[in-house]
Amino acid sequence: MTHRPLLAKKDSSLTAVHRRIKSPLPEITARKNNESTVRVALRTRPLNTNEAARGDASIFRFPSNNNRTEMQVVSASAGGRELVRSFHFDVCASAQVTQKEFFELCGITALLDSALEGYLATVFAYGQTGSGKTYSMSGLEEKLEKKNLDNRQIEETSDGLIPRTIRYLFKAIQTQNTAKYTLKASYCEIYNEQAYDLLNPASGSLNIRWNDHNGFYVQNLLVVQCDSIDDIMAVVDEGHRNRRVGSHEMNNDSSRSHSILTLLLDQEVVDPNDGHAVMKYGKISFVDLAGSERLRDTKSSNTEETSSINKSLMTLGKVISALGTKSTSQSTAFVPYRDSKLTKLLMDSLGGNSLTLMVACISPAPCFMEDTLSTLNYATRAKNIQNKPTIQTDPKESLIAGLRQENQLLRSENALLKQQLQSYGGSTSVTNLPGTKAPRQLAALNSKPSNGLPEKPDPELVNGVVSAYQSQLIYLQQENAQLHANNGYSEHRLANLTLENEALQLKLESYQKNLNVQTTIDRLMQENKQLKAQLQGENDTDILEQVRQMNQRLEQLQQREQELMMALARKNRSRD
Template structure:
């Protein structure tokens, strides 16, 4: 794969704090978090602090307080990353935090209200608006949606959403999921429909911390392929992949139980992060889910700690499905943004501190993003080649032309994946011959067949029928022919008519396939009001300039604070001994306060490690109990010969590091 190398860049980390909830206010919980938006700092005060203990301060690339808007986060932090994806980079946005701190709200928001839409719907609008304004470029956009529930990967867009999928690794393309479905989408409406379908089957449930809590890690993957003619006269394809990750909440198990004794799992009913539906599972599932979630997030923390430390030669990506899928996003070929979501209430102090430390470590990770240029396995190139082949066949038949768009019903169509794709997953797409008026700016008119094609074919067939009928009548009236010759000639005419019908069907199928394939390719720069388009471009540029200016101001203020401290240390001239005593006493107090803060931090870290160890021991004890129960069942209820049969079928899958069963019937038999 040809690629343009780029110097490494740090993982971008921002923090966001939600307001106090009514429940927290009613319970009398005080606010312990303060956000300095200008300096990009978060200050956390310990509600149980000893007298004189200083609050803890963390600095990030940006912080967003309770009054921040969804658009602020997107325009200042996420928009540049989406622009990079459209240029051919890989990008990842993920939200991390305790349950109930606003991860799903940040990522998805409220879809029906434009000002409350989160990162994902704003990214949809951004991508298709960019495509509609592009010039001399051809795009193909496809989407996949998956979740990791209790360390099992599920395809949320599959007809069998509960089916477990396997992780595979390709030396050229990296980690991928076998048989993961992907949908080609042509506008915002279609890609939103894809996400809503997935949200209906995602695992959510009610816990003490949140009435609608995500009980799985969900990853929405958008692949944008762009074809553009280069200076060498050849078409070059760039492929950008965007991972939009909504992590399950981190919490201790005593806070993760069901909201009621009979708490049940629920499912969101689409449209972003809300809604309850029917569900399965009992309240007893909550501790098990929390255990799996915490183990997965612990593995993520270990990967981040190993990457941030710069001392470890081994990065434990294989410890969980989540870290394997995010391998490129953490220290690899991707630009990554982490949004740390925080709760401001005093009862969430431990969780908020843990989240802030996690985010603080993530700042030190260095990625090496590069443009993915001219990869071998692009679906866009396969589509272009197939369209060119179909076009040549239609031109050969003399049936290719143009016609205005006409309305028709939407249908779902399966399209074969290109041969270069690992394991040949099925790519599906909605083929629509019309667009809503609201989406016309996203979907320019494309060259398709003449509207008179079907009529011409019918007229041609009717003319041929009439001609054949006349010839048949002439044969019948010709008394010079014997009956056998007449019958033979009539059969020939019938055969010609049947061949004609088959030719018509073949041409119609060819034309339909051509239209279906071409409708999936998006070409910008057509059928757009130039004046309005330019105004929107100018507004977006202004917003980007303002966001960039805020970022520069924040960096300058942080640098000024550091320089002020250095300047104070360098000043060594005093007008009197009294002044020297006062200055040095002040400096000593400041250093002593820093020392106390470091000691408190060390103690907190020690306490945190003890808590993590206790959680791991609890999980280990639970697994040991389950293992003993299974051994008890095997020893007392399964005959030895059946046990031996099962043991003989076991083998270790080194790629997934799991024991599996060999099939009873060998493949291919």
């Protein structure tokens, strides 16, 4: 017996619709739901001319039987015995590591790839004055000194993380086919606890503000759009030229301020489902910190500069210590971000929502043992700091993208329900819903080319878009509810028809059995007539006996037929 198939199970069908709609949407959530610790790359410079002339020997050892994650500090104890202390970091680079090798080893490329996806990333150089921070970050001093070298040779020998990053980013952007990027840059410095614009020195001291979306930021900082490598290098050169530097006993070209170069990567990604654009706002900041100093060593005449540098670095050290303790012991230690302008601007980078690389620079001379150990201890604490990186999107754009996704999901679900109802003759009309009218404002908005929201969207326009999507969402939800109701009525009706079908099938089977009995009776009666005809001319006793037996059998069958007919009649009366 065959039955008419029931409607397709809506759960499995709609689950497939949900999966198909949701999976291709651009990622706008937390990074793989994982926390990220600060990555620490240790780098030591070679002995300088004065240290070599004094006969100093390097206090560092780099074991050759590992993958560059361990370094040792060797010193003499009070008893004249050698004291060895080991430190482990993500990368430990000796003085023999070139600029190119350090770029490949330190892990910065992973941060750059994340910034291209819309994350925040920070690289900051920390260490004593004269330990090679600016050289590791930019290499500009050596580049300016070796003007006689060709560009290729300069690139291989001198360029630090910043110029190599710029080339890496442009190469990655040029190979991108699914996203459109706009790159902008700003450059500022913190000098004597005041913020200055290195691209617009005439602007004077700038205020540091805070808001929910950006956190701490420098107000009125000049931001320059850069369309080529030369544009960004011009920004870097201009900022480096305007940065405050000074000369003292330990460094002839010492940075007297903390500088922050910020590259903004605005990314426009088209949603493959509906063709709308979603904006992501990646950012990577390069922080070249001024080095900690001791007046007795530097013999600097500007005590205010030295005091300001050391005060901000001491606050940074407190922040690193508090965050390191907080991460390892799960304590609720207070983190003094607001005690200096430097730590305010680094709040996202340390314990915030940024991916962070710390380049810890140290000096190999024995006379700097105390400062070296201090840098190593801070670097050890820093690698325990946990950040929670997230993709940066505009909240209103995220809301609109979510509404688009939910609307498209409801459209697909409603289309599936209409298809199921139509195949069984059910009504797919929802025009009789009270107060439901397909919103026209949304159609007009969607008919315009979608290039993402402008950088400073008109609030009325954004609110209108949100209101339109919410209106359409309500309409689709009401339509969805009506379709579900129609679907339920069709399923109930089909179930009743199935039960009637089964009852009729049983009745038909009963009639078929009765028909088979009647056919047998007719056959026996025909055989009986034939036998009587044969017996008319015969007196055989055996044949007469057979006839008698056949008559008895015939009577039994006729009685059985009457019983079956009476039973069938009673059954029909009971159904009626």
